[in-house]
Amino acid sequence: MIFGRLDNVDLEKxxxxxxxxxxLQFLNETDLANASEGRIDIDGDRIxxxxxxxxxxxxxxxxxxxHIRYLDIQYIVSGREMIGVAPLSxxxxxxxxxxxxxDLLFYDQVGEESSLVLSAGSYAVFYPWDVHRPGCAVGETGEAVRKVVVKIRM
Known part of the structure; x- marks a missing residue:
C-alpha cells in the first residue's frame, strides 16, 4: 500500500x-470535479x-x-472517507x-486491520496483497464523497 497526496507527486515520483x-498523471491532468460518473478509458483494459x-x-x-489482476489507486476528489487496510497474508x-x-474478492473477516483516512487531494494505492474496506464514514456521520478509482493491470 502507498499513501500520498497528488500535490506531492513531483517530490515523490x-x-x-x-x-x-x-x-497519477491522469488524475492530475483531468477535471475530475466535473467528470461524469462511470468508467473512463485511459489505455483500454490496461488502465x-x-x-x-x-x-x-x-x-x-x-x-x-x-483484487487479483489489478491494483487500485483510490483518489478522493471531495469529501473524506476512512478505508480499512489489512494484509492479505x-x-x-x-x-x-x-x-x-x-476481479473482486470479498471477505467476512480481516486480520490486523488498520484505518486510513483520505481527504480531498489524497490517494492510496492498494496492491493485490492489500485487503481494503473502502467507503467507511469518518466518525459517526456519513458524508458525500467523490472518488476516482484508477485500475491498473498488474
Missing amino acids: ATLPDAVLEG FASVQDYTTGPQEEKRPES TTPPAAEDLSGER
Missing part, C-alpha cells in the same frame, strides 16, 4: 512505479478509471475486498469470489 505514475459519487457509511456495513480466505467476472 522517483520512488513510485511507472504504472502508478501513469495513473481505466471509475468516477464514483456516494455517501460513506458505518465500517461494519462495508465489505473488505481485494493475515486474512482468512475470501467469503465470495467474483474474480472471474469482476
Whole structure:
C-alpha cells in the first residue's frame, strides 16, 4: 500500500512505479470535479478509471475486498472517507469470489486491520496483497464523497 497526496507527486515520483505514475498523471491532468460518473478509458483494459459519487457509511456495513489482476489507486476528489487496510497474508480466505467476472474478492473477516483516512487531494494505492474496506464514514456521520478509482493491470 502507498499513501500520498497528488500535490506531492513531483517530490515523490522517483520512488513510485511507472504504472502508478501513469495513473497519477491522469488524475492530475483531468477535471475530475466535473467528470461524469462511470468508467473512463485511459489505455483500454490496461488502465481505466471509475468516477464514483456516494455517501460513506458505518465500517461494519462495508465489505473488505481485494483484487487479483489489478491494483487500485483510490483518489478522493471531495469529501473524506476512512478505508480499512489489512494484509492479505493475515486474512482468512475470501467469503465470495467474483474474480472471474469482476476481479473482486470479498471477505467476512480481516486480520490486523488498520484505518486510513483520505481527504480531498489524497490517494492510496492498494496492491493485490492489500485487503481494503473502502467507503467507511469518518466518525459517526456519513458524508458525500467523490472518488476516482484508477485500475491498473498488474
